[in-house]
Amino acid sequence: MDSREHERFHAEGIPHDHDHGDGAREHASSRHADAQHHHGHDHACVSRHPHGHHLLQVENLCVSFSMYDPDEPFFRARKRDVKVIDNLGISVHEGEIVAVVGASGSGKTLLADAVMGLFEPNATVTGTVWFDGVQQDALGLSELRGRGLSLVPQSVAHLDPLMKVGAQVEGLPRGGETRQARRRRREELFSRYGLASEVAEMYPHELSGGMARRVLLCCALMDSPRVIVADEPTPGLDLELAVRAMEDFRAFADAGNGVLLITHDIELALRVADRVAVFKDGTVVEETAVANFASPDTLRHPFSRALWHALPEHGFEVVGENEVAGAEGSCGEGLLVGDALEGIAGADTPCGEGAGFTC
Amino acid sequence: MKTTLKYALRLALLLLAVSFVVFALVSASPIDPVQANVGQAAYVTMSEEKRAQLAEYWGAGVPFWERYLNWLSAFVQGDMGTSLRFNAPVAEVIATRAVNSLALMALAWLISGVLGFVMGVVAAVFRGGLIDRLIKGYCFVLASTPTFWLGLLFLMVFAVGLGWFPVGFSVPLGKAAADVTLLDAAHHIILPALTLSVVGVANIALHTREKTIDVLESDYVRFARARGEDTWRILRRHGLRNLALPALTLQFASISEIFGGSVLVEQVFSYPGLGNAAVTAGLGGDVALLAGIAVFSAAIVFAGNLTANILYGVVDPRMRRRRGVAEGSLPEGEGRCAAEGGGTR
Known part of the structure; x- marks a missing residue:
């Protein structure tokens, strides 16, 4: 590792992971060779740290909910904390798409919420978030929302059903902006993404699927963000269409920004992302370059390897860390990859006790 | 136009049902209108003819159906009848x-x-x-x-x-x-x-x-x-x-x-x-x-x-x-959203 850069990291107060693992190689100052391992993760060739820090870095993130113990009798139940995200760390570099891949219902959306600083009243969130080298607290995150850090949600259900699309994309002017300026920016974005000007006068329920996706992207781009958190942005699309729908995100990342793509679809992640963070049991078990998914030997965590084996080109094979899943989990060829992933996740959750799959 | 007619019909049926129930309840009620309106003391000291006269005034002997149909035919013609109690329309x-x-x-x-x-x-x-x-x-x-x-x-x-x-x-x-x-x-x-x-x-x-x-x-x-x-x-x-x-x-x-x-x-x-x-x-x-x-x-x-x-x-x-599209049909937008949302989980 370059010692000068090392110093800069400390000067900026970013804790440093000195565990370089087995794959650690020399660390170039701003550009990395593919699959370079540092700070507990591998780099893709597009990953850059232009000022010696990540665009977005999350460390030791824990989210827990205080709720009544469901195992106790109704009236005597006491509150206890249920941890849903446990000691999670993830980084987004400039110019890259990082995909967080995990089974449906495994709490990935909570990760998006925590990064965006959106917390339920009964949630306890701890951890550190750096944005462009500056450590953020809850207030800082709330100021970043919509300016620097934008969310692209899953579907039009995230738009007000009773408000015209144009007004919603424009949002509220802030900090000396005028309504006219936002309107112009919205029109510019609409023409860039091929949305007719009539779309602005439509209500969300009148949008087609493709229009809705572009409208939601425009919402995020209104405030010129550096990082986009995309929470399952291609619902219900088949792989080819989804990959195409992700081209806009690719262009955004190529312009020197970062995308945190949250998805359950490992195939999509491998096609469009530069790096993949494997999400399991509320934490990222491995953060690695997509190139490392070429062979199971370059993957570190057994769950990632299980994921590799479950890919269609590797025959949906299930060789979980958990042998039970492998023994009983062959449900035929009709299995989709998304389901395969869930099947693996199910292997060590209570519902997967007998068979590793839900098919 | 069709909607207006539907609502008008609905209102007419509602009013018919309400008035019918009112008449049925009143005729089933144990209250003797003559006693109730004249007062206990006056009723006891009243002559038999006077009672019969009052009973006729209050329509005590008239069967339920006759009374209801009389009222209804008058009501349809715009006459809501006379309040016997207030002695006014x-x-x-x-x-x-x-x-x-x-x-x-x-x-x-x-x-x-x-x-x-x-x-x-x-x-x-x-x-x-x-x-x-x-x-x-x-x-x-x-x-x-x-x-x-x-x-x-x-x-x-x-x-x-x-x-x-x-x-x-x-x-x-x-x-x-x-x-x-x-x-x-x-x-x-x-x-x-x-x-x-x-x-x-x-x-x-x-x-x-x-x-x-x-x-x-x-x-x-x-x-x-x-x-x-x-x-x-x-x-x-x-x-x-x-x-x-x-x-x-x-x-x-x-x-x-x-x-x-x-x-x-x-x-x-x-x-x-x-x-x-x-x-x-x-x-x-x-x-x-x-x-x-x-x-x-x-x-x-x-x-x-x-x-x-x-x-x-x-x-x-x-x-x-x-x-504007079609009455009673599913809005196409909603169907589309539902289909899209369904594919994700």
Whole structure:
């Protein structure tokens, strides 16, 4: 590792992971060779740290909910904390798409919420978030929302059903902006993404699927963000269409920004992302370059390897860390990859006790 | 056009059913109209002929069907009959009474609507906090309070104890009708209107609170937050818009409740309104007046619900634009969203 850069990291107060693992190689100052391992993760060739820090870095993130113990009798139940995200760390570099891949219902959306600083009243969130080298607290995150850090949600259900699309994309002017300026920016974005000007006068329920996706992207781009958190942005699309729908995100990342793509679809992640963070049991078990998914030997965590084996080109094979899943989990060829992933996740959750799959 | 006809038919059927039930109930009632209206002492000392004469006046011997059909055929021709008890045409009695009642109800309806809405929204925003608990507690206590009991309590405290308001009636006693000022009327209406609205608030506030919580937890509010909007701005931009529909339904549905409450409140405050007249008519076997009031109030409640329906179309673009396409068919946009959302989980 370059010692000068090392110093800069400390000067900026970013804790440093000195565990370089087995794959650690020399660390170039701003550009990395593919699959370079540092700070507990591998780099893709597009990953850059232009000022010696990540665009977005999350460390030791824990989210827990205080709720009544469901195992106790109704009236005597006491509150206890249920941890849903446990000691999670993830980084987004400039110019890259990082995909967080995990089974449906495994709490990935909570990760998006925590990064965006959106917390339920009964949630306890701890951890550190750096944005462009500056450590953020809850207030800082709330100021970043919509300016620097934008969310692209899953579907039009995230738009007000009773408000015209144009007004919603424009949002509220802030900090000396005028309504006219936002309107112009919205029109510019609409023409860039091929949305007719009539779309602005439509209500969300009148949008087609493709229009809705572009409208939601425009919402995020209104405030010129550096990082986009995309929470399952291609619902219900088949792989080819989804990959195409992700081209806009690719262009955004190529312009020197970062995308945190949250998805359950490992195939999509491998096609469009530069790096993949494997999400399991509320934490990222491995953060690695997509190139490392070429062979199971370059993957570190057994769950990632299980994921590799479950890919269609590797025959949906299930060789979980958990042998039970492998023994009983062959449900035929009709299995989709998304389901395969869930099947693996199910292997060590209570519902997967007998068979590793839900098919 | 087709819709108008449908509503007209629905109203006609409703009024027919209401009047039929009123007549059936009155004919099944054990009250002897002659005894009830003449008074026990006078009835005992009355001669046999006089009794027979009165019984004929009250139509005691006429069979139920004949009476109902007579009333109905007259009603269809625009004649609501004569109130035997007030010795005046039913339409006239209702007209004078309705002015009092509608003023009372409109006031209570507005106060409870506005106050309930504001309290509901505030409770929802601070849910779980002290303000929320106070508002919820207030609502639970009031929702379980009988209206007449609260009326009596108000009378004891504000009219008898503090002497701020009159004990009853809609105008000062012993004052010529021409001398009654608007201020007098206002002074008399406050206490009954307050009683009605204080009880009505609980219902509206609790419903509004639930709806507001639904809105605040919705995906579109989450997204608005993610775009940097704060709670109050979100409420202004998205909350009011989305709360308007349930609030309208609630507000117009509450007309029937206010009507029901007004019967009791008018009784407690001796307020000469429709409710008061209905009680008098019911106890005195004055079936024409009772049927007239029932039909009138049913029409008002129906009009309330109809207004809510029409306003729906004005407020909700999903319904507004759907009408242009095809009536009763699933809006294509919604179907599309559902199909899309279904593929993800």
